[in-house]
Amino acid sequence: MLEGLKECKLCPHKCKVNRLEGKIGRCRATEKVKISLVSLHHFEEPCISGTNGSGTIFFSNCNFNCVFCQNYKISQEGMGQDVSIEFLANSMLEEQNKGAHNINLVTPVMYVYHIIEAIKIAKAKGLIYQ
Numbered sequence: 001m002l003e004g005l006k007e008c009k010l011c012p013h014k015c016k017v018n019r020l021e022g023k024i025g026r027c028r029a030t031e032k033v034k035i036s037l038v039s040l041h042h043f044e045e046p047c048i049s050g051t052n053g054s055g056t057i058f059f060s061n062c063n064f065n066c067v068f069c070q071n072y073k074i075s076q077e078g079m080g081q082d083v084s085i086e087f088l089a090n091s092m093l094e095e096q097n098k099g100a101h102n103i104n105l106v107t108p109v110m111y112v113y114h115i116i117e118a119i120k121i122a123k124a125k126g127l128i129y130q
């Protein structure tokens, strides 16, 4: 399922590093999925946050290096924790159970393969979002 990480081309940088063997590309993401925060977020545009909030999952690291990033510690210093795909799936369900209007993946590109697997697990457990 994570085979694509052997020669990572998940974003336009196309580093082609083998993340499964511990090599690190420009985004500094490893073979593990890493997240810094899971929470109901009320401060996106009203059509996203609605009344209950969006179910935000902030991913650690980033494939951009924006000078004025407001989430610098998360995006550039990698603040967060490695988690399992199962944990990620359960985090989505947790947000749903709290009443989130959607699941809001913040800087997810480096972890697309993990996220696809997590969504499959979460769907099997009752995730309702499309």
Ligand code: SF4
Pocket: 008, 009, 010, 011, 012, 013, 014, 015, 016, 017, 024, 025, 026, 027, 028, 029, 063, 109, 110
């Ligand atoms: S996701 Fe990371 S390792 Fe993969 S191509 Fe983009 S910057 Fe490189």
